[in-house]
Amino acid sequence: MKIREKIIEGGLAFSALITVLTTIGIIWVLLSQSLVFFKDVSIVEFLTNPEWTPLFTNKNYGILSLLSGTILTSSIAIAVALPIGLTIAIYLSEYAPKGFRTYVKPMLEILAAVPTVVYGFFALTIVTPYLKTIFPEIAPFNALSAGIVMGIMIIPMISSLSEDALFAVPKTLRDASYGMGSTRYQTAFKVLVPAASSGIIVSIILAISRAIGETMIVAIAAGQQPNMTMNPLETVETITAYIVQVSLGDVPHGSIEYRTIFAAGLTLFIFTFILNNISFYIRRKYQERYE
């Protein structure tokens, strides 16, 4: 029996090791390739040049025009997902009949399971034409359509995790609030949402993380044209869309054009890394609070 336990233990340790090694490997590749890249391109240029044209003869390496595309589409997505996701979370935890929650939650989570390529085409072939009836000047590929659809995709992340956080608020606080003569609405917004705020913030950060890393929807519907703009009606290119573009193209391995994707990837990685750490930090504080 001892041996069996040893084998199981070893197996578990091995699985954990693989995960850690993969992460280290990814960071290593990103860093080493980026280092070579930054030998040719100064960090100052990378961070300040307003143009990103590594594939043209007149080369510019300003990440900002990709970063702005990422930030623009992600902001639109959050602007869509946050109010809807939070409303759903509050409705499910406070208003919906008991059984309702058990059915609706998994159904909502299906939204997150739809292949992103489907969302991409939905944005391109349904949402964009519809938006064109409202904004005739909208570009065929645009940040708005991709952002909205990405927002729909991340609704369940926000609604589900926020609902968990609201649900976890001790019943004694609900009693206290109702006992003071609060209405349901007051209980939800003055007691439960503040008490669950850390959990809700974590859900939002994870959703932002997800939006920043999303690739297929933006590659299909937002375009592939680096553009330092905050106008949602224009064509933009996100960091992820650029990486796909180069990976699928015929850029020779080992060239500086090829290495741009690692520098871009590193930027993305740093971004999501910081966000995940913030959420980790908030979650830890939150756990302390309810001991």
Added chain:
Amino acid sequence: MENTSQKNINNEDQSMSQDTTEKSKVILESKKANVYYGDMHAIKNVNIKMRENSVTAFIGPSGCGKSTFLRTFNRMNDYIDIFRKEGEFYINGKEIYQKDVKVEELRKTVGMVFQKPNPFPKSIYENVAFGLRIQGIKNKSVLDEAVEKSLKQAAIWDEVKDNLKKSALALSGGQQQRICIARALAVEPKVLLMDEPASALDPISTAKIEELIYQLKENYTIVIVTHNMQQAGRVSDRTAFFYIGELIEFGKTKNIFTNPKEELTERYITGRFG
């Protein structure tokens, strides 16, 4: 749970106040009250009258329905799906389950303090101001005044007056419970329902809460559920003994404890069961 540090509240005082409460008006009343949880008959045909500025203790073995009955008076059972009631419940002569009664208004008249201290994860100030804020009161001086007054009434002002911005969760359990009492008092209810308010507290905090209850009855009508016989004896004017959903005996606390009419009551208070 024996609490020897508590000084004995003057018996003379108590009997005097009983004489005055005898004539004062009825604030809480139930007529043929029955409560069911699904098929379970939790309260059986209870008729009771509680008078203004009195303290009534509900005692009885665990599961006999004390909390259930207490909570019918601020309709906190309404949230339980399988809860059903029959009979009539009056606050100040008004039947509180009638359609035209707004539950929110009722609960401003009938405040509640729970077994486990349950302050909001907010500052001390915001906890006490909560009830006024949800009524839409924003005026700072009105809030300041109410917060100070309630904290003084709850005998905790001196301990927290310099730290009103501090989180209420950072206080001790006994202090938290007094914050909860202050929070309930801030909206100036007529009735205060207390469900084992001291059962989670140490003897010194318990003594403070008991003293507080004794002072509060000047202005409020109080109903307290307790498992502590000494406590019931010290703080209440009248005692109601419940047994498996029935009100077995209700009378002056002194009589219930020295000369109970029912054998069940006697067996319970002498600790021979439950």
